[in-house]
Amino acid sequence: MGFLNKLFRRGEEDPEALKAYSGMRMEVMDTKERLIFVARATVTWEGEMCLWPLTKSRLNGDEVSYPVLLRGYDEASRKAVHMTGYITRGDDGGWSVEDPEITAKDNDRAFFRQGTGLEGEVMPMKQNDIFRAPCRLVNISAGGVCVRTQASFQLGDRLLLQSRLLKDWEVVPLMCVVRRGVKRKAYMEYGCEFVDLTEKQEDMIVKAILEMQTNPMQRIRSDKFTERS
Numbered sequence: 001m002g003f004l005n006k007l008f009r010r011g012e013e014d015p016e017a018l019k020a021y022s023g024m025r026m027e028v029m030d031t032k033e034r035l036i037f038v039a040r041a042t043v044t045w046e047g048e049m050c051l052w053p054l055t056k057s058r059l060n061g062d063e064v065s066y067p068v069l070l071r072g073y074d075e076a077s078r079k080a081v082h083m084t085g086y087i088t089r090g091d092d093g094g095w096s097v098e099d100p101e102i103t104a105k106d107n108d109r110a111f112f113r114q115g116t117g118l119e120g121e122v123m124p125m126k127q128n129d130i131f132r133a134p135c136r137l138v139n140i141s142a143g144g145v146c147v148r149t150q151a152s153f154q155l156g157d158r159l160l161l162q163s164r165l166l167k168d169w170e171v172v173p174l175m176c177v178v179r180r181g182v183k184r185k186a187y188m189e190y191g192c193e194f195v196d197l198t199e200k201q202e203d204m205i206v207k208a209i210l211e212m213q214t215n216p217m218q219r220i221r222s223d224k225f226t227e228r229s
Contacts (some may be wrong), residue, residue: 018043018100019080025202026051026072027142028087033069035114035213038086038142039095040074047098051087055206058213065098073143081105113139114147114209117127120163122147122218125175137163142206144193145176153178153190163194165208172204 023045028036028051031170035048039051039193060067070083085100118137124131133151140146145161154158157178162171194205 010141016046016048017102021072024072025054025069026070029069029071031067031069035209036068037210039206051095051097054203055210064088084131113141114137114212116212118163118165120161122151123160125151125158125160138189140205140209142202144191146189147189148189150187153181154190155179157193165204166211172201174201
């Protein structure tokens with residue numbers, strides 16, 4: 001309880017500070033940093049904050065003053081925003097946030113990452129270097145993906161990733177940019193940031209992550225793509 005009391009110290013955030021985050025897309029997590037749902041935040045002129053779910057919630061709606069961690073990304077300052085608060089389901093389908101408090105702002109663009117064994121293909125978007133390489137999706141988040149492959153890429157390369165995000169879904173094309181690479185024994189692992197996503201693609205990624213959390217069988221690789229031995 002000492003940790004929670006320290007983390008969720010009851011306080012009242014400056015309404016003016018909160019207004020800057022109205023309209024922000026936020027990940028709502030429990031105190032163990034497990035994703036509950038993704039929402040769009042709104043803040044009234046009086047400083048009342050509300051979350052409007054963009055995905056199905058793992059909560060049943062009966063919870064009152066449920067402690068949560070909130071994480072969003074402020075495009076204006078190019079910083080991640082971390083908040084705490086207590087949420088209660090309203091009659092209109094939204095969740096009111098009690099005692100919202102901004103706990104940190106940093107340069108970390110990381111989102112909740114879900115481990116997965118899904119397979120796919122990556123294709124570099126270069127006119128003079130076109131090929132398809134089998135890959136394994138190590139983990140995926142709303143902001144990017146870690147892929148394992150025997151193909152070689154450079155930092156900054158644009159890749160077209162194609163994979164079934166869930167076993168019974170059609171193959172989904174996603175554009176990403178290589179941000180980092182780690183050499184393993186027989187393959188490379190690339191951390192890639194999603195770019196140029198449509199709102200529909202963003203929603204599909206988040207829905208797939210939530211489904212993989214609740215149904216571990218969805219993390220098993222598909223049979224369409226096979227890594228090179």
